[in-house]
Amino acid sequence: MEYVPGIPILKPSIDADNKPFWDAVANHELVLQKCRACDVYHQPPRPMCPECKSMDTLEWVQSSGRGQIYSYVNFTTDRMAYPAMKVPYAVVLIELDEGVRLVSNMIDIEPDEIEIGMPVEVVFDDISEDLTLYKFKKRAA
Amino acid sequence: MLQEYVERSYRPDLKPSVASNLIKDNTAIVGIGATEFSRDSGRDELDMACEAIKAAVDDAGLTMDDIDGLETFTLERTSMPTLVGSLGIPNLRFSNQISFGGGASCANVMHAAAAVATGVADYVVCYRSLNEASGHRYGRGDGYVGYLSEAPTLHYGYFFPFGLLTPLSWAGMYGMRWMHEFGVEPEHIGWYPVVLRENAQRNPKAIFHDKPMTHQDYMECQMIVEPLRMFDCCVDTDGAAAVVVTTAERAKDLKQPPAHILAAAQSSPPEQEIQTSYNRPIITGLPETWYMAQELFRVAGVSPADIDVAQLYDPFSLGGLVQLEELGFCERGEGAAFCEGGDRIRPDGELPLNTSGGLLSEAYIHGYNLIIEAVRQIRGTSTSQVENAELSLVTGGPGVPTSGLILRR
Numbered sequence: 001m002e003y004v005p006g007i008p009i010l011k012p013s014i015d016a017d018n019k020p021f022w023d024a025v026a027n028h029e030l031v032l033q034k035c036r037a038c039d040v041y042h043q044p045p046r047p048m049c050p051e052c053k054s055m056d057t058l059e060w061v062q063s064s065g066r067g068q069i070y071s072y073v074n075f076t077t078d079r080m081a082y083p084a085m086k087v088p089y090a091v092v093l094i095e096l097d098e099g100v101r102l103v104s105n106m107i108d109i110e111p112d113e114i115e116i117g118m119p120v121e122v123v124f125d126d127i128s129e130d131l132t133l134y135k136f137k138k139r140a141a
Numbered sequence: 142m143l144q145e146y147v148e149r150s151y152r153p154d155l156k157p158s159v160a161s162n163l164i165k166d167n168t169a170i171v172g173i174g175a176t177e178f179s180r181d182s183g184r185d186e187l188d189m190a191c192e193a194i195k196a197a198v199d200d201a202g203l204t205m206d207d208i209d210g211l212e213t214f215t216l217e218r219t220s221m222p223t224l225v226g227s228l229g230i231p232n233l234r235f236s237n238q239i240s241f242g243g244g245a246s247c248a249n250v251m252h253a254a255a256a257v258a259t260g261v262a263d264y265v266v267c268y269r270s271l272n273e274a275s276g277h278r279y280g281r282g283d284g285y286v287g288y289l290s291e292a293p294t295l296h297y298g299y300f301f302p303f304g305l306l307t308p309l310s311w312a313g314m315y316g317m318r319w320m321h322e323f324g325v326e327p328e329h330i331g332w333y334p335v336v337l338r339e340n341a342q343r344n345p346k347a348i349f350h351d352k353p354m355t356h357q358d359y360m361e362c363q364m365i366v367e368p369l370r371m372f373d374c375c376v377d378t379d380g381a382a383a384v385v386v387t388t389a390e391r392a393k394d395l396k397q398p399p400a401h402i403l404a405a406a407q408s409s410p411p412e413q414e415i416q417t418s419y420n421r422p423i424i425t426g427l428p429e430t431w432y433m434a435q436e437l438f439r440v441a442g443v444s445p446a447d448i449d450v451a452q453l454y455d456p457f458s459l460g461g462l463v464q465l466e467e468l469g470f471c472e473r474g475e476g477a478a479f480c481e482g483g484d485r486i487r488p489d490g491e492l493p494l495n496t497s498g499g500l501l502s503e504a505y506i507h508g509y510n511l512i513i514e515a516v517r518q519i520r521g522t523s524t525s526q527v528e529n530a531e532l533s534l535v536t537g538g539p540g541v542p543t544s545g546l547i548l549r550r
Contacts, residue, residue, distance in 0.1 A: 011291040012298030071318035073310045074367035082304040091305040101419045116321045
């Protein structure tokens with residue numbers, strides 16, 4: 001996928017709950033919020049574990065960065081597409097090995113090569129001085 | 142957390158008893174009104190709201206002096222005090238606005254019914270006015286670029302930077318997985334929009350009146366965001382619509398046969414996002430619709446087989462098809478197969494759907510045109526009237542905190 005020069009990419013909005021996630025991405029790390037009491041991951045991150053209602057058992061753990069394509073959409077025309085990205089482009093939903101799902105883009109394959117179930121791993125894309133995003137590439141099964 | 146949904150096993154212990162439901166049979170929709178539906182109204186939204194509300198109040202045989210409550214969306218751009226001033230409502234005793242777009246449509250009626258059932262208001266008008274076609278187009282991603290530097294809410298921050306920023310694409314992500322898991326092909330999906338377009342041919346108010354569409358036209362139309370095509374999408378519309386709600390007792394003395402509210406329900410289950418609930422155990426369904434339907438049928442004391450006609454909030458054809466599954470009209474993954482060939486869902490079929498053309502082919506007044514059509518079916522005045530319709534179901538937007546109604550004669 002390619003960006004259209006001169007059109008800004010909308011950045012994530014940051015609050016106290018998701019700041020550790022996006023700070024880690026800026027450092028080329030993928031971290032996930034987990035409740036150590038329940039052993040359950042939470043995405044998006046929250047101030048309270050919805051399972052055990054604890055506000056002090058949530059911690060950040062390193063993700064394997066590995067997973068597979070769970071679903072995808074393919075923007076084939078400008079009509080409903082993001083003007084900052086050249087069409088055609090695909091957006092994928094990745095299911096990480098930890099079970100958490102993240103929306104992202106594939107960096108190494110064309111939209112028509114995407115298949116549900118394809119094994120992938122995380123890479124980091126430094127888009128500008130103040131924006132790094134997690135993207136994915138194919139990996140051997 | 143969604144275990145009962147995954148297993149489709151209902152837990153009645155979680156809900157209040159039917160005996161405590163004051164809305165059931167005690168409330169009714171007694172007036173309906175709408176402006177013309179167009180692609181370019183040339184009017185402002187306040188102007189259209191006044192016309193639709195005046196029409197609904199007239200239809201009920203009431204005057205503006207009777208109205209003491211207003212219900213609408215948080216998305217509504219008309220200012221409520223300005224509207225009250227323009228309509229000349231003498232004293233607004235009750236008002237409320239509900240979030241999350243189309244999910245609020247039937248919820249507006251539910252809250253109005255709760256208000257009249259408890260006596261905090263006598264006659265509540267629910268309304269929605271929007272220039273969705275000629276004004277700000279919510280459905281288009283390019284609307285954000287240029288005036289925002291970051292995603293407008295926290296959760297959108299996980300989607301917008303990757304180019305996923307339109308409702309069509311959010312729904313497509315569910316749809317692609319649904320098609321994958323259940324082996325659904327595009328030709329299976331096409332029958333639903335084709336039948337709705339047929340219904341629009343009988344409805345002179347419909348945007349797509351006089352614009353017929355065949356199944357072949359559907360298959361050949363432009364792909365917008367794969368897996369969704371042009372004719373899978375609702376029709377952006379300028380217009381306004383309104384309904385009047387009061388008690389069944391007061392309804393007896395009014396001009397129109399009342400559409401009694403047999404049940405009204407809202408739902409927002411766990412892990413709910415605004416059309417992007419991708420971290421639920423399964424993403425091929427609409428848990429909010431399932432939970433809402435469980436409550437709706439339990440309160441009504443009827444089953445899906447008893448429903449004579451349904452108006453499903455269908456921003457995209459897939460949303461209508463998956464709602465068929467979650468409402469219990471068919472099994473999971475069978476929504477498209479249920480509609481194959483179209484006979485089951487035509488006005489003389491076992492479950493006539495979206496008889497005015499729905500959001501795909503009549504108009505997109507954020508679901509209000511569906512509520513009006515559900516009332517017409519009870520009155521016997523639809524342009525695609527279902528014979529002897531006694532129970533008329535209508536839903537609010539899927540994929541967001543949602544709502545629904547069952548109306549009866």
